[in-house]
Amino acid sequence: EVQLVESGGGLVQPGKSLRLSCAASGFTFDDYAMHWVRQIPGKGLEWVSGISGNSGSIDYADSVKGRFTISRDNANNSLYLQMNNLRPEDTAFYYCAKDPGGEPRNWFDPWGQGTLVTVSS
């Protein structure tokens, strides 16, 4: 069974940094692209970033480009999101999600349970 478990969320001040992690199991991790998707509580979904299986292809939403960095460690079946210069509007649940292909351009299945990031002074 595919499992994705996020961690690293919490309360952080504006302008500070936070690193999210996603531990993956139940599939051959480096065969698949992975994504981060976020959701402001009570609101809709926003794709944040995606990374190919071999890390050769990476993309970001315009809202986070230059501030967030996605990476992965295939040896440890882990996905990361380094978030710098955080803003109050980055407050959201952050989900990691698996892509059905090797490139980050498809759909999301399955999703982790999410981790909440709150940016506030």
Next chain:
Amino acid sequence: EIVLTQSPATLSLSPGERATLSCRASRSVRSYLAWYQQKPGQAPRLLIYDVSNRATGIPARFSGSGSGTDFTLTISSLEPEDFAVYYCQQRSIRLTFGGGTKVEIK
């Protein structure tokens, strides 16, 4: 950026009724459209990919149709567990979601 507009925002129906949800794209997304279901306190779950392909384990009462800019998710007969929020998502140009349709009990 391709904008997806879902309608209605809220659909009030009774168990056993048919639900028809709409997703309209600002430009053609070809057949690259997926649907998700999200229940309170849970992560979204993939229902349909590439317009009409049901994901693993999704009941046959869920079906998708459409092409280009207009798409529909149909739930043929609502079960109690189907009351949730539904999102569409396109993958034609980058990845974007619609704003969601809430299916609530009437």
